[in-house]
Amino acid sequence: MTADVRLGVVLLCHADLGLAARLARIWVDDGARVAIHVDAKVSAAPLARLKHTLKDCDRILFTRRHRCSWGRFSLVRATQDAAEELLQRFPDTTHVYLASGACLPLRPVSDLIAYLGADPDRDHIESVSTHDVGWTVGGLNEERFTLFFPFDWKRHRWLFDRFVDWQRRRGIRRKMPGGLAPHLGSQWWCLTARTLRAILTDPQRAEFDRFFRLTWIPDESYFQTLVRRHSTRIESWSLTMAKFDHMGRPYSLYDDHIEILAESRCFVARKIWPGASRLLAHFPPPDDGHPQVDPPQPARISRIINQTVRRRVLGRPGLYMQSRFPRKDAENGKTSAPYAVIQGLSDIFPEFEDWLRQHLSCDVHGHLLDPSLVEFAGRHRTGPGAISSNPQVRDRDPHGFLTSLIRITERMQVFQFSPRDNQALNWFMATDPHANMLVVTGAWKLPLLHSGMPFDDVRRVFAQLQRIELEHLDVLNSVWVRARLVQHDLGEFLMNPKGILQDFMLQIDPHSAPVTTLPAMRDLTGLDQMLRRLRNSGLRPRLTGEDLPPVELLTNERAAAE
Amino acid sequence: MSGLDVHQARVRLRRRLERQRLIARGIRRRRALRPVADRTRQIAPDDILCLVTLRNERARLPYFLNYYRALGVRHFLMVDNASTDGSADWLRGQPDVSLWWTDHSYKGSRFGMDWINWLLLRHGRGHWCLTVDPDEFLVYPHMDQRPLAALTAWLDDTGRRSFPAMLLDMYPKGPVEDAICTEGEDPFAVARWFDPANYSIQKNEYFGNLWIQGGPRTRAFFTDDPLSGPALNKIPLVKWHLRYAYASSTHMLLPRGLNLVYDEDGGEQVSGCLLHAKFLSSFTSKSAEELDRRQHYGNSQEYRAYHAGLHRGVQLWCSESREYRDWRQLEDLGLISRGNWA
Numbered sequence: 001m002t003a004d005v006r007l008g009v010v011l012l013c014h015a016d017l018g019l020a021a022r023l024a025r026i027w028v029d030d031g032a033r034v035a036i037h038v039d040a041k042v043s044a045a046p047l048a049r050l051k052h053t054l055k056d057c058d059r060i061l062f063t064r065r066h067r068c069s070w071g072r073f074s075l076v077r078a079t080q081d082a083a084e085e086l087l088q089r090f091p092d093t094t095h096v097y098l099a100s101g102a103c104l105p106l107r108p109v110s111d112l113i114a115y116l117g118a119d120p121d122r123d124h125i126e127s128v129s130t131h132d133v134g135w136t137v138g139g140l141n142e143e144r145f146t147l148f149f150p151f152d153w154k155r156h157r158w159l160f161d162r163f164v165d166w167q168r169r170r171g172i173r174r175k176m177p178g179g180l181a182p183h184l185g186s187q188w189w190c191l192t193a194r195t196l197r198a199i200l201t202d203p204q205r206a207e208f209d210r211f212f213r214l215t216w217i218p219d220e221s222y223f224q225t226l227v228r229r230h231s232t233r234i235e236s237w238s239l240t241m242a243k244f245d246h247m248g249r250p251y252s253l254y255d256d257h258i259e260i261l262a263e264s265r266c267f268v269a270r271k272i273w274p275g276a277s278r279l280l281a282h283f284p285p286p287d288d289g290h291p292q293v294d295p296p297q298p299a300r301i302s303r304i305i306n307q308t309v310r311r312r313v314l315g316r317p318g319l320y321m322q323s324r325f326p327r328k329d330a331e332n333g334k335t336s337a338p339y340a341v342i343q344g345l346s347d348i349f350p351e352f353e354d355w356l357r358q359h360l361s362c363d364v365h366g367h368l369l370d371p372s373l374v375e376f377a378g379r380h381r382t383g384p385g386a387i388s389s390n391p392q393v394r395d396r397d398p399h400g401f402l403t404s405l406i407r408i409t410e411r412m413q414v415f416q417f418s419p420r421d422n423q424a425l426n427w428f429m430a431t432d433p434h435a436n437m438l439v440v441t442g443a444w445k446l447p448l449l450h451s452g453m454p455f456d457d458v459r460r461v462f463a464q465l466q467r468i469e470l471e472h473l474d475v476l477n478s479v480w481v482r483a484r485l486v487q488h489d490l491g492e493f494l495m496n497p498k499g500i501l502q503d504f505m506l507q508i509d510p511h512s513a514p515v516t517t518l519p520a521m522r523d524l525t526g527l528d529q530m531l532r533r534l535r536n537s538g539l540r541p542r543l544t545g546e547d548l549p550p551v552e553l554l555t556n557e558r559a560a561a562e
Numbered sequence: 563m564s565g566l567d568v569h570q571a572r573v574r575l576r577r578r579l580e581r582q583r584l585i586a587r588g589i590r591r592r593r594a595l596r597p598v599a600d601r602t603r604q605i606a607p608d609d610i611l612c613l614v615t616l617r618n619e620r621a622r623l624p625y626f627l628n629y630y631r632a633l634g635v636r637h638f639l640m641v642d643n644a645s646t647d648g649s650a651d652w653l654r655g656q657p658d659v660s661l662w663w664t665d666h667s668y669k670g671s672r673f674g675m676d677w678i679n680w681l682l683l684r685h686g687r688g689h690w691c692l693t694v695d696p697d698e699f700l701v702y703p704h705m706d707q708r709p710l711a712a713l714t715a716w717l718d719d720t721g722r723r724s725f726p727a728m729l730l731d732m733y734p735k736g737p738v739e740d741a742i743c744t745e746g747e748d749p750f751a752v753a754r755w756f757d758p759a760n761y762s763i764q765k766n767e768y769f770g771n772l773w774i775q776g777g778p779r780t781r782a783f784f785t786d787d788p789l790s791g792p793a794l795n796k797i798p799l800v801k802w803h804l805r806y807a808y809a810s811s812t813h814m815l816l817p818r819g820l821n822l823v824y825d826e827d828g829g830e831q832v833s834g835c836l837l838h839a840k841f842l843s844s845f846t847s848k849s850a851e852e853l854d855r856r857q858h859y860g861n862s863q864e865y866r867a868y869h870a871g872l873h874r875g876v877q878l879w880c881s882e883s884r885e886y887r888d889w890r891q892l893e894d895l896g897l898i899s900r901g902n903w904a
Binding site: 243245246247249251252254255256273275276304305307308309311312313314315316319320321322323324325326327330331332333381382383384385386387388390392393396397400401404405407408 | 704707708709711712715716719720726728757758759760761762763764765772774775776778780781784785786787788789795823824825826827828829830831832833880881882883895896897898899900901902903904
């Protein structure tokens, strides 16, 4: 059964009165009565224009003007006065809808009237106990009621913050006037005239107004709190769709939102960008005489807006660009996808890169951080994403190089690493959970063994590379490591190369081909002698492992496997 | 006061003095500009303005003006640096262009920025001002559905004063000298390729801006010395205030806060791109001419490198180049972001 609903609308207008006039007319033409409050800051000329445009509408009244500023009691005062004048002029009004001059009805007003008529005693106002909400901006929740807020947040931010701090230090706690439990909620509501009258004529109103005058953002708490005192039939849900970002600023709606707004079946949406002419022309659709009473379904538009809030606050992991340049350890994802770094294997097996490529469904590169050439797979002059293979270009911004490469490619990136390469990314990779690292320490000695360089040069290079790898190991063995790290010294690895490789390859690619044969290994003959000679020359060789197995054993095993 | 505080106070003071010097320079150099067509009285309070310095760009101008008119730019403030190809005559006939003429040195006027700073100070205050070159075309999120005024209104709402748009070099497939773009034609119908992911970023602590390099120019012309490759970071759209000044081209401004257009806590702020229609057939002759004039940054090192490169017949296109589609593509690639502009 539907009751007879006579709708009154309180319209709070601040800027863009042209838009406000248009919206007022939408409400009036569909049978509502409208009380317009125009901010006292608006100058006389636009106001006169507004009055002139609407002079033919006898169901519109202009109410006493107040200077309104955001977050202050003036907005509540303007609402109170407008509601009072509206109820006085049209005493038979049954419901009052609070809207702004940027709130657009998305459905015919007759739909709203029918929806209200289906349950005419219900008050539609979001009203949530402060004990339970966590949405408020700036960490002020219950403190909105327990501290004093005499300063304007927008104009006197410094004083505002200092005064809040000072009150916190002093432990100041205001007491709610008798019988009130603090509630918060959307500023836009629709109350029955009965409830609204009860709030406006409350015998304690003077006391309540005095209290709320110094609370923070009373337009989100005054009616929301007092309605709990006078109504028992509260639908705690605003009929106006208004989404806010992480800073508490309302989202604007544009022409490209038409489709999702129509789908949302919301009665009213805010706030409309005044230039969205197609949107304004599209809504509300003409009244076809068959009011629909289905409830609003704002889930999809909420999801889209929540996604953008996410993007603004968290961003896309592993992206570094002109408007996202996270400082160290605030990256929210250092890289965008898993990747693998293999250290030492290409020194043990010269053909390792090609061999690995046949076993994995990944992009297998050579030494990407090599000082003479960025060894992209296939040794192309430009790698994925048109990244230059020039090492000087890469070394301009090694972080950007690696993160861009990982972000622009679709498959997993796998590359070789050694102490001969640029070490600038050691900390970055070790602390990145996306990094899979297989490190065989001491493997860099094998190419030296076959270098044919004079012993003095070998000794010098040996000392240098050993120092670099020891420094790298300090990083890899620190408590900050987040990479998935498999680390062996050369001796350990040579005892069980197939098993270690197989495990690691399954870790990075569960569908990798099984390891049946190993690529040709560098000849280890003479390693013992070289290490002994280095030791005798005063250098202390490390990182190879104490128990390097006899060369014959390794060679035999390989022969058996083949 | 600790040592660090003293140091910071000194740096702040230095920046302030530099800003005042830049503004004063602009005011002093105003005499270099001779008004040819002053229609600035037409500018209405909320109009979006576009400021341009140009030299011999006659063929590009019709498309340029129409592109920005369609986005919602209401007035163009242009400085003609002694063009000889009739640019001035043509511009004088445009109803929404105010034109000044000068034959002073481009280089001596900090590559035209002194003139621009003066025009911004004189006419730009309180307006959103877009400062671009005639070969730069702004792309921003939602541009297919929302005019520039929607973006600036939203920036106003969220308390932002500047909007970054990195320079994205566009090039043709095939030799640059074969890419002919006739008057009034969309240059990106020919030069429609770009590099997707080879940009390096460094933070400039003094100005607070990001220094972005890379793209096809670094890849093809500056491999031996990537440090001297051109800067791609730009902040072309600013709600102007009389205390502001562009410090170096439109790469950075003072006060420093205007350069902080990026998020450092992992989030994304809104940003766009300037598509750069430089690499067309006109470029070969232009680089020879500019090389003779030696009026460009770093002794025209850039032009020298191009000239040498182009003579060798360098192609900028490579198999990893991407063909430009729309702003969504740039956003997916992570070159621009909508931030929280839903």
